[in-house]
Structures are given as structure tokens and as C-alpha cells.
Amino acid sequence: MTLTNQTRPSDGPTTDTDAPRATTSYWQAVGLVAGREISTKLRDKAFLFSTVFFLFITIAATVLPALLGGGPSSVAVVGAQAAEALDRAGLEVTTVADEQAARALVLDEEVDAAVVVDPTGLRVLALDDAPSDVVSALSSAPPVELLDPLAVDPVVRALIPIAFGMIFFFTSMTFGVQIAQSVTEEKQTRIVEILVATVPVRALLAGKVIAASTLAIGQIVLIAIAALVGMTVTDSGTIMSQLGPAIGWFVPFFVVGFVLLAAIWAVAGALVSRQEDIGSVSMPVQMLILVPFFAVVFGNDNNTLMTVLSYLPFSAPTAMPVRLFLGEAASWEPVVALVVLLASAVAVVLLAARLYEGSLLRTNGRTSLAAAWRNRGN
Template sequence: MTLTSQTQPTGTGTAAAAPTRHTNSFWQSVGLVAGREIGTKLRDKAFLFSTVFFLLLTVASTVLPAMLSGGPSSVAVVGSEAAEVLDRAGLEVRTVADEQAARDLVLSEDVDSAVVVGPNGVRVLALDEAPSDVVGALSTAPPVELLAPNAVDPVVRLLVPLVFGMVFFFTSITFGIQIAQSVTEEKQTRIVEILVATVPVRALLAGKVIAASALAIGQIVLIAIAAVVGMTVTDSGAIMDQLAPAIGWFIPFFLVGFVLLAAIWAVTGALVSRQEDIGSVSMPVQLLVLVPFFAVIFGSDNNSLMTVLSYVPFSAPTAMPVRLFLGEAAGWEPVLALLLLLGAAVAVLLFAARLYEGSLLRTNGRTTLAAAWRNRGN
């Protein structure tokens, strides 16, 4: 067991603190803080409700479209040859004895349409609208050559950047604001003075960032699992095969990008002494998330712009997975982009740690970045 002594500066606007004794190692202190934050969050009904809500929304968005679209059309058939053709087309086929039986089923709406094969050829019976799927199945199609067989559906191409962007944007903003509010609340209630007497200031920062990151990545993993299960149930195998590599890369990109932003949000909360002042200092942080979000959404068709965005720390967590989904990124690019993002996260963490130390015990109102940098603990 180690014993250290640390004195915080008592300059202008700084709350005087008694010499602190840290009886735990740094990582033991980080574990204590992280455990406390996670335990508090898991007991928070709002957090649990939001997690369940996002899971239900994910399942609904993958399952409901298939359910609402209905099953295959049902068709009554007179004649075995037509029945085989329609069955191969994936339609629900009911073989009947004669034309009158087929007409009765259509009139009673027990089937969507009927096909009658007789001396005069093939006729299709329907109630009030020509069944295009039945007509298409009976027609002789010319040979088709696909020039871009792996092309992404335009609707899916629009939705994927939106989904990745919204997940990263809303998760980082929601958890980020909660981190800032937690830090400010501890300052406002003076609990922070008790905390720093027990654990080092940097361990307090690390514990908060690790706890928030663990909870956020837990939510993302659950959402990803729900999406995969939903697409499996609805037999959306083609889309899932395209999305799988992008989702696999999105998780580590999200984790590193979130850690970077979480550290900034913690500093944001440490710079003020009242909950009411968080809004005045959080706007630049929100813009760091908001601007890349819109850049990826509206620039997803611009390959040059997306290439640049996939290497910028604040947009890489969404831009690179989108490029991977669209097949526009080489195999080495996500590795390089992730390493650059990791380096940026480490640099921001070191910078944020110094600002956090210099502002956490200053309780006279808003602390400037310059003052926080000068007045860090020794």
C-alpha cells in the first residue's frame, strides 16, 4: 500500500484543500471511481429506459418493414405446369380442380389471384387490380446482364451514413452532457473536495471516462446485436453481408472516438461551478460532433470529401465505416485511420488531464482554459 501527499494550489478562486492522502494505487483508484459511476448509472431508470428504447427501435426498424410488407402473394392455379412456375417464383400456390373453384376463391378473397390454363391459353383472374408479380412470373424474361451486381441500393446508401452518424452523435452528446453534469454537480456540492482527498485527480478523470466509455460501448454492442438478429430473422442476408465489416470496424472507431470526446466533456464540466453554466461552455464541444455529423450525412456521395473526413479524428468514427460499407476504402485505410484516431485520443487525454487538474477545485465561477492550464496540481 502506498502513501502520498498532494496539496492543491489555493490561488484566486480556488477552494483550499487539506493535504490529501491517497492510500490506493492509481489504477485501484480508477477502478473505484469507474465502479461507482457504472453502479450509479445502472441504477438510473432513465439510462435503463433509453437502452431498452434504442433496442426496441433497432429491432422494430429491421423487423417491422418485412412484417408490414406481407408475405408472398397467394394464387389459385388450374394446371400443374403453371403451378410449378409460380412456386419457383416464391408465390403461395393453391392448386384447384377447375376454373369455377378458382373464381370462387378470388371472389371470396381467400387468394389474391388465380391462374387458369385452358385450351385458349393462360388467363389470370384478379379482383380489382392486375397482379404484377403473377404476370411477371408467367412472362418469359429476356437474358439480363448486370453491369454493377454489387451496387448499393440508393435507399440503403442514404440510410447507412444517417444511422452511423446518429448513433455516434446522440450517444456521445447524451453521455457527454451527463459526464459534464456529474463533474459540475460534484463541484457545486463540494463533494469533489472529499473525492480528491481519497483518489488522485487524474484517477477521478480516468474513472469517469472509462465508466462512460464502457456503458456507451455496451449500448452500441447491444444495438449491433439487435440489428444483426433482426436482419437474420427477416432474411436480409445481402444487406447484412455488406454491413458486417462496417459494423465490425465501427465499434473500435466509436470506442476511441468516444474516449476522446468524453475527456473533453469532463473538462467542460470542470470549467464551471454551476449546472446552469454548462450550456455556455459546451457549445464548442457540441459543434465538434455536430459539424462532422452533417458533413458525413451530406457528403457521403463525395468520395474525396469522405476520404478526408475518414482521417479527421472527430469524423473518422462515422466516415470510415461508411466508406467501408460503400466499398470505397482500401484494406489498409481503416487501420491507419484508427491509429491516427488513437494517437489523437492519447494527446487529448493528456491535455485534458492537465486542464481537469487545474480547474476541478476552482469554485468561483467559470474558469478559463488559460487559468486551468497554469493552475494545475503539482
């Protein structure tokens, strides 16, 4: 009788709970976890709102300056003598028959200025303000030899490090905190105990990291497309041609660097059992992001400092693309820096997996790193 009672319960759970383990591989489990995380996030109104908000800000930042600055000046021209020079300057040229017609167009504010010919030469007509762009187009400037033709405009030089830094900083912080909160919430509600009954602990970690990385990269791609469209509409092709190589390298650096940080954020969430305690473990992770951000933004004019930062794992995703944009990195340097970053990411992910396993099921308050390391698999 006793044997019968013991056999039936053991047979029942074996059939129901162990079947997923027998039919689901590790990577299938990772896919299930990642799919669950992505679908949950895509239904989150706050995430969707933030994505739309960032797209709006990106489009506004690229399009509004051109719209507020107005289009090219429109000029009425008598004869063809000045038309070619004005056209080369990007002005809207309208050819008229005589000076009287040109004056009429200016007075009616149908054009911004007019260029007429008299015995003394060319003369510019305007309503109430001298049109500097028309005068510049007609002026004869001396030849100029550029000793450093590849030099970057000072304003652009200051803005590009901030742009790269802010993209990596805010993305890492936003999605990183969400990873930590998700892990802690599952611990606090004891859902994690149900999950690990059918899914390996490392599959949970890999699924969360992959899901967050996919969402972050997707958001960045949308923002990049919006910026590209905005720059194309406003004809900012010069900056885009300079940014091309830097953006091309920024993508792989961003992906690897984000995976590294996402694994650390997951461990931070696993070390505590309550949402209220996340702040105590997240501060060191935030400093790993914050310090490199300010170092790149304020130290980008220091070539020695930027060279060092471009090989450090937490600053390389920002520092190396900035050096490439400024033309201060040799062609082999991004390859070496990316290999160093990739090796560091692999080491950090392996370490994070060990700590994640040792702390995920511990719900008796905050777990120290030493305890998490010792309690792997317990």
C-alpha cells in the same frame, strides 16, 4: 503537552485516511470510480427509459415496414407448369385440381390469385386487382447484364450515412453531456473535495470516461442486436451482408472516438462550478460533433471530401465505415485511419488529464484553459 496534542491528531488521520492510498492502487481506484458511476446510471430511470425507447424504435423500424407491407401473395395453381416459377418468386403456392376449385378459393379470398391453364396458355384469376407480383413471376424477361453489380441502391446509400452518423452523434452528445453534468455537480456540491482526498484526480477522470464508454457501448450493442434480430425476422439478409465489414470496423472506430470525446466533455464540466454555466463551455464540444455529422451526411457523395473526413479524428468514426460500405476505401485505409485516430485519442486524453487536474478543484467561477494548464496540481 503540546507535543502530545499534536501527535495524537496526526496519528489518527494517518491511520484512517491514508490507509486507502496505501492499499488501493491507481487502477483499483479507477475501477471503484467507474463502478460507482455505472451503478448510479443503471439506477437512473431516465437512462433505462431511453435505452428501452431506442430498442423499441430500432425493432419498429426493422419489423413494421415488413408487417405493414404484408407477406407474399398466395396463389392457387392448376397443374405444375407455373408452380415452380411462382415458388422461386417467393409466393405461397397451393396446387388445386381444376379451374373451378381455383375460382372458389379466389372468390372466398382464401388466396390472392389463381393461375389456370387453358388452350391459349396460362391465365391469371384475381378478385378486384391485377396481382403484379404473380404476373412478374410468370413473365419472361430478357437477360440483363449488370455493368456495376456492386452498386448500392440509392435509397440505401442515402440512409446508411445517416444511420452511422446518428448513432455516433446522439451517443456522443447524450453521454458527453451527462459526463460534464456529473463533474460539475460534484464540484458544485463540494463532493469532489472529499473524493480527491482518497482517489487521485486522474483516477476520477479515467473512471468517468471508462464508465461512460462502457454504458455507451453496451447500449449500442443492445441496439445492434435488436436491429439484427429485426432484419433476420424480416429476411433482410442482403443488406446485412453488405453492412458486415462496415459494422465490423465501426465498432473500434466508435470506441476510440467516443473515449476521445468523453475526455473533452469531462474537461468541459471541470471548467465551470455551476450547472447553469455548462452551456457556455459545451458549445465548442458540440460543434466538434455536429460539424462532422453534417459533413458526412450531406457530403457522402463527394469521394475527395469523404477521404479527408475519414482521417480526421472527429469525423473518422462515421466517415470511414460509410466509405467501406460504399466500397470506396482500399483495404489498408481503415487500418491507417484507426491508427491516426488512436494516436489522436491518446494525445487528447493526456491533454485532458492535465486540464482536468488544473481545473477540478477551482470553484471560483469559470476557469480558462490557460489557467487550468498553469494550475495543474494546485
